[in-house]
Amino acid sequence: MAALTLAVPSKGRLKENVDAFFADAGAALGHSARGYRATLAGFPDIEVMLLSASEIAASLIAGDVHLGITGHDLLLEQAPELSGRVHLVKPLGFGHADVVVAVPSFWIDVATMADLDDVCAAFAQKHRRRLRVATKYIQLTRSHFAQLGISDYRIVESAGATEAAPAAGTAEVIVDITSTGSTLKANGLKVLDDGVILKSEAQLAAALRADWTEDARKAVANLLDRLGARDRARNSQVLRVRLDKNADAILARLAEEAGASLMSRPADSSGEYVILCPRPRLMQAIASLRAAGCDAPATTQDADYVFDTQNPLYAALSAALG
């Protein structure tokens, strides 16, 4: 039996992104003939389950899987209070979308949530019923509106095509997810200036209520070590250079001015120092080298992985698990 279960999206854009993410980390997802199971290359003790994004959120909250990848929006919608249930291990940089409050564009008197609040009251008085908000994000809507003190409204649950609700006359306002806003615009809707409830993206998350055996912890430590090493490699370049004199002073200067850190010293004076430099600050590092009087040629390389003695992703998870 596998030590750890990881749930990943079974279809759509999110699945493609997740496949690419693991392939990039050298742990390709292998889809087996059995449709709802997969393997993770190099991690035989991890069993991968293919589920829908909202099932993954529910499984994480219930603790039915150890790890999962799903939208932050879905996690918060299903468990407004994530602490104690779900630990966000790492935002993945894809699946970006905002949960927003949108109103008909012709409401040129409404630009902010405070305006909407005003309109809610006037609408209730005039029409003898509450203004309707169509959404599938019932919890997020409720808590956001409550935070702002807005209560003269009513939620209408929407299963799909929420953006069409105002035109169809089934709601006046919507709370929905949008990545570019073009669907909203096409439906004659606009996002309120302060109407962004949540900036969501895909998250690698851990279920705190899952059964975290010794083997499960080992498996997740390995996986996070690999993901962290790949991240570090992506964000850095390996710089090699000879430092004939004042090596320590130059290294200190590189650390201060470019955030670079020493990886290894040469065995003898003719060898090169190996330095890890944040990728966006490489040119600063070169400038610092030259300013410090180093005139040796420097070369850089991309690394596949940069394994550190530290495993901060696992350390944070371990702390959350207690």
Place this chain on the structure above:
Amino acid sequence: MTAFPYYDTPALAALETQAQKLLASFATRGYTREEPSILQPADIFLDRSGEEIRRRTFTLTDPSGRELCLRPDLTIPICRMVVESKTPLPARLCYHGLAFRQQPNSPDAPTQFHQAGAELLGLADAAAGDSEIASLAIDAVRATGIADFDVTVGDLAFFGALIDALEIPAHWRARLKRHFWRAGYFEELLQRLTRGSAPEQKSLLTALSGQSLADARRLVEERLAAAGLTPQGVRTLDEVVERLVEQAADEDASHLDEPIVRVITGLLDVSGPARDALEQIRALTAKAKIDLDAPLAAMARRLDTIEALGVAPERITFAAHFGRNMEYYTGFVFELRARNGEVIAGGGRYDTLLEAIGAGHPIPAVGVAFWTETMLAAGGA
């Protein structure tokens, strides 16, 4: 506690004995018992209660798609029955039955409980109505054997009268009153009105300033046409125009002054032994030259009533902010607490509810509800 209470023989007997005592006590004042069905159309609860009650209401859908709910209280369905059947007023009605609430934040709290209560609907003399319901509540609690309780009173009319007395634009008044219920947001709103808000629509509002509604409408239509926007949905173009014109009128209005804010927050802070608290309000508003004599006199009369029933003055607390979190109350509010601190009865005046559910005109209403299981736990029979 459990989410799904089971009533064993002694528990049932205790509840029934208590119910008889409560209902008999209501009957001596001429209140007759009625009961709405447990399953109710959801609309009226969802439209009339805030999202907070909605969050706690069990809803379901029947095969035809109609949304139903388990009654979260009995007051609203009783009021609806009175409105629909055009019951002669004033009406004195009482009830005893199950009510159902979801407990999203406390999974072990009971999802159903027995609620008893009395509603006095359509009595024009508000002072007499307040006094009658407060007396009924105290008598009924005593009838079940609870002699030791504290009373908290408040009156939302203080706040309304204070806001009405302030020299501020009408729609600020409406907003302050509307947000009185939500303490945190209200303070924020006060601050915003003090600072003055940055108008998002400055140029449009300036253009609309001083225009007639018809001219304003033409101007707005031009703007919409230029931007390629067309009206959709239930909220009409006229509603947009009306609100813009209202805002344009406010543009010139002054900001809320610091001294006014201090009076508002000062009033809300008043809390303590009831008679002393009224003196504090008198001092506070006299200094600001604001006349709250009417609500002060009304509260003093209610205290007379409660004290005349033998409640010691030191057991009566007045809190100006009391009732802030209970959305449908409009005036006098009160609460009885057992010695263990638990609320055993609570009620007040709700003069806008019947109109809101279709009466067509305002009907004065005041009532009280009893938390029967809590009363049993507090030693009542």
